[in-house]
Amino acid sequence: MVNIKWEELGFSYIKTPYRYVSHWKDGQWDEGKLTEENTVTISEGSTCLHYGQECFEGLKAYRRKDGKINLFRPDENSKRLNKSAQRMCMPEVPEEKFLDAVKQVVLANEEYVPPYGTGATLYIRPYLIGVGDTIGVVAAPEYLFSVFCMPVGPYFKGGLVPTNFIVSDYDRAAPYGTGAAKVGGNYAASLLPGHQAHEQNFSDCIYLDPATHTKIEEVGSANFFGITKENQFITPISPSILPSITKYSLLELARDRFGMEAIEGDVYLTELDQFSEAGACGTAAVISPIGGIQYKDSFHVFYSETEVGPVTRKLYDELVGIQFGDVPAPEGWIFEVN
Numbered sequence: 001m002v003n004i005k006w007e008e009l010g011f012s013y014i015k016t017p018y019r020y021v022s023h024w025k026d027g028q029w030d031e032g033k034l035t036e037e038n039t040v041t042i043s044e045g046s047t048c049l050h051y052g053q054e055c056f057e058g059l060k061a062y063r064r065k066d067g068k069i070n071l072f073r074p075d076e077n078s079k080r081l082n083k084s085a086q087r088m089c090m091p092e093v094p095e096e097k098f099l100d101a102v103k104q105v106v107l108a109n110e111e112y113v114p115p116y117g118t119g120a121t122l123y124i125r126p127y128l129i130g131v132g133d134t135i136g137v138v139a140a141p142e143y144l145f146s147v148f149c150m151p152v153g154p155y156f157k158g159g160l161v162p163t164n165f166i167v168s169d170y171d172r173a174a175p176y177g178t179g180a181a182k183v184g185g186n187y188a189a190s191l192l193p194g195h196q197a198h199e200q201n202f203s204d205c206i207y208l209d210p211a212t213h214t215k216i217e218e219v220g221s222a223n224f225f226g227i228t229k230e231n232q233f234i235t236p237i238s239p240s241i242l243p244s245i246t247k248y249s250l251l252e253l254a255r256d257r258f259g260m261e262a263i264e265g266d267v268y269l270t271e272l273d274q275f276s277e278a279g280a281c282g283t284a285a286v287i288s289p290i291g292g293i294q295y296k297d298s299f300h301v302f303y304s305e306t307e308v309g310p311v312t313r314k315l316y317d318e319l320v321g322i323q324f325g326d327v328p329a330p331e332g333w334i335f336e337v338n
């Protein structure tokens with residue numbers, strides 16, 4: 001057995017033994033294989049280095065009570081990777097190849113899938129980059145698709161505790177730019193605003209709609225949701241938001257399991273009073289309750305700065321229960337690895 005203190009894991013790089021690598025050249029993918037080499041050697045002219053021609057994904061493997069391993073909607077990650085690839089002028093990775101790569105990596109590193117009950121999971125990072133000898137601004141002649149993984153801790157060591165956020169003056173993406181694609185450029189643009197938010201003791205920043213700066217779009221690298229006083233689940237809609245699989249799952253659970261009205265619509269900063277609770281959601285964050293939001297000189301508190309609201313708690317328990325196999329999943333949401 002590997003010597004890891006599962007309860008103490010955070011979200012940091014750990015080198016696991018195996019990763020999957022496949023190359024695309026002359027219009028086709030090679031078969032792909034597992035390797036123990038955790039570095040990548042590419043041409044200095046690679047477009048991923050200079051022009052950001054790359055995209056990535058993030059998903060988790062969950063150890064169940066019976067010892068088996070679940071993936072949560074990995075087919076959706078595959079579809080989204082291919083949408084990002086299209087936007088970046090990169091070849092698609094066939095869904096079967098993507099799912100096979102993810103399963104191979106999880107199985108090869110099975111000892112690193114944290115035990116059930118620790119709250120820890122195996123984080124899986126697929127990525128696709130443009131490589132080869134290029135200097136002009138054109139799509140690369142060759143591509144590399146890789147999947148690696150590492151155990152990560154539960155996002156909330158102290159339980160579901162709300163944290164505060166600050167609205168940034170910066171945008172992470174342009175109105176019809178690459179906001180809906182999971183690409184490095186959006187993240188590069190978010191490093192400075194994120195750093196500034198941390199310096200002011202906020203968890204992260206809130207990005208507004210880049211065209212008018214009046215509506216909430218994203219919470220750091222997670223999507224926003226709010227629960228209204230009328231028990232509606234509302235999450236912003238915009239072509240510059242990254243379509244979170246967690247968010248779409250919560251929309252369905254809110255509607256189908258909790259009888260809530262689930263809405264994708266505008267969330268104006270001037271209308272935050274309609275919400276009794278708010279949160280951020282994503283694979284890494286799962287559900288992170290938002291205590292309050294700082295916007296210019298005003299600080300808006302939702303449910304409480306110290307306690308999670310009852311609807312957020314209920315949604316969290318349902319989602320996490322499904323992911324770890326303790327709660328029956330909607331059809332097609334769980335893929336077993338072993």
Ligand SMILES: *Cc1c(COP(=O)(O)O)cnc(C)c1O
Nearest residue numbers: 221222223242244245246282283
């Ligand atoms: C990946 C990501 C999310 C969360 O998406 P999930 O599919 O739920 O993990 C939200 N916002 C941004 C900007 C992201 O890159």
